[in-house]
Amino acid sequence: MAETVISIQNLDKTYDNGFTALDKVNLEINKGEIFALLGPNGAGKTTLIGSICGIVSPTGGHISVFGHDTIKEYKQTRARIGLVPQELTVDSFETVWNTVTFSRGLFGKKDNPAHIEDVLKRLSLFDKKDTQVRKLSGGMKRRVLIAKALAHEPDILFLDEPTAGVDVELRKSMWAQVRKLQETGVTIILTTHYLEEAEEMADRIGFISKGNLFMTEEKTSLMKKLGKKELVLELYNPLDCTPSSLDGFNLKLANDGYQIIYTYDPAMQDNGVVSLLDQLRGLGIKCKDFNTRQSSLEEIFIELVGQE
Numbered sequence: 535m536a537e538t539v540i541s542i543q544n545l546d547k548t549y550d551n552g553f554t555a556l557d558k559v560n561l562e563i564n565k566g567e568i569f570a571l572l573g574p575n576g577a578g579k580t581t582l583i584g585s586i587c588g589i590v591s592p593t594g595g596h597i598s599v600f601g602h603d604t605i606k607e608y609k610q611t612r613a614r615i616g617l618v619p620q621e622l623t624v625d626s627f628e629t630v631w632n633t634v635t636f637s638r639g640l641f642g643k644k645d646n647p648a649h650i651e652d653v654l655k656r657l658s659l660f661d662k663k664d665t666q667v668r669k670l671s672g673g674m675k676r677r678v679l680i681a682k683a684l685a686h687e688p689d690i691l692f693l694d695e696p697t698a699g700v701d702v703e704l705r706k707s708m709w710a711q712v713r714k715l716q717e718t719g720v721t722i723i724l725t726t727h728y729l730e731e732a733e734e735m736a737d738r739i740g741f742i743s744k745g746n747l748f749m750t751e752e753k754t755s756l757m758k759k760l761g762k763k764e765l766v767l768e769l770y771n772p773l774d775c776t777p778s779s780l781d782g783f784n785l786k787l788a789n790d791g792y793q794i795i796y797t798y799d800p801a802m803q804d805n806g807v808v809s810l811l812d813q814l815r816g817l818g819i820k821c822k823d824f825n826t827r828q829s830s831l832e833e834i835f836i837e838l839v840g841q842e
């Protein structure tokens with residue numbers, strides 16, 4: 535059995551203005567996993583993370599981290615957590631090195647320059663160690679936030695929208711770094727709007743909407759269930775209906791019969807695309823263009839919320 539590092543029971547958060555941001559959330563996180571929290575703006579992701587980290591005070595329920603209550607034993611739990619906040623909160627005149635070293639000191643940990651050096655190197659920031667933080671680019675500042683969160687050698691790392699506003703190349707390199715961290719035994723919880731990010735990174739995905747964590751699922755089974763792809767074929771001549779010989783395919787007509795949309799499962803070895811194209815040619819149905827698209831997080835959401 536995997537060791538549970540975070541256990542959340544019936545967590546509620548109603549803000550002072552009466553708004554309920556979390557509604558009876560239950561969740562267990564296992565040691566060493568990468569858990570992605572997916573949800574639209576305002577779903578409650580940051581509130582949930584803040585509650586675990588002790589920044590937001592819950593109005594109901596219970597959270598424990600490594601068996602310690604996050605309210606009564608705040609010091610013990612907080613020391614084992616690193617948090618990379620959603621907002622870029624670094625704009626200091628201090629150097630990168632001092633900023634990261636200071637973060638470690640906040641947790642009362644003894645100086646460990648070798649660890650700081652290692653963290654900065656892993657995040658490709660070592661050559662910037664003497665640069666003032668305010669002079670870094672946005673993507674570098676985000677990496678400084680990660681370095682700060684790792685300075686005190688936490689066992690759990692929270693990344694709240696780690697790659698928002700980060701270019702594709704850097705995003706990929708950050709994903710690789712996060713995976714390396716996982717290899718060292720760190721448990722990682724990240725929030726994201728991007729299905730692609732969750733797909734790339736996560737072992738398990740939790741879906742949250744309107745404060746309701748309504749589904750958590752292993753990534754592989756989720757993608758199997760919901761990760762559909764569509765092939766859209768643009769026809770020269772419109773069809774009234776799909777030919778009956780193609781009934782074995784999951785086809786839809788759109789755009790007044792000028793489009794055939796084939797929905798298929800990309801995980802299948804034989805996804806049927808080639809055979810569909812062959813058969814269309816055999817029937818004399820000519821295509822002038824085609825494209826494929828992956829179902830988006832939004833569509834998966836709508837499907838899930840519909841099932842709820």
Ligand SMILES: Nc1ncnc2c1ncn2[C@@H]1O[C@H](COP(=O)(O)OP(=O)(O)OP(=O)(O)O)[C@@H](O)[C@H]1O
Nearest residue numbers: 549551553555573574575576577578579580581582
């Ligand atoms: N301090 C606060 N007082 C009142 N309402 C708040 C407060 N902080 C957050 N909320 C509300 O709680 C809800 C959840 O906010 P939260 O920041 O947790 O969402 P999120 O899922 O992180 O969204 P995003 O994807 O935009 O970051 C939102 O409707 C937000 O307006």
Ligand SMILES: [Mg+2]
Nearest residue numbers: 579580620694
């Ligand atoms: Mg947020």
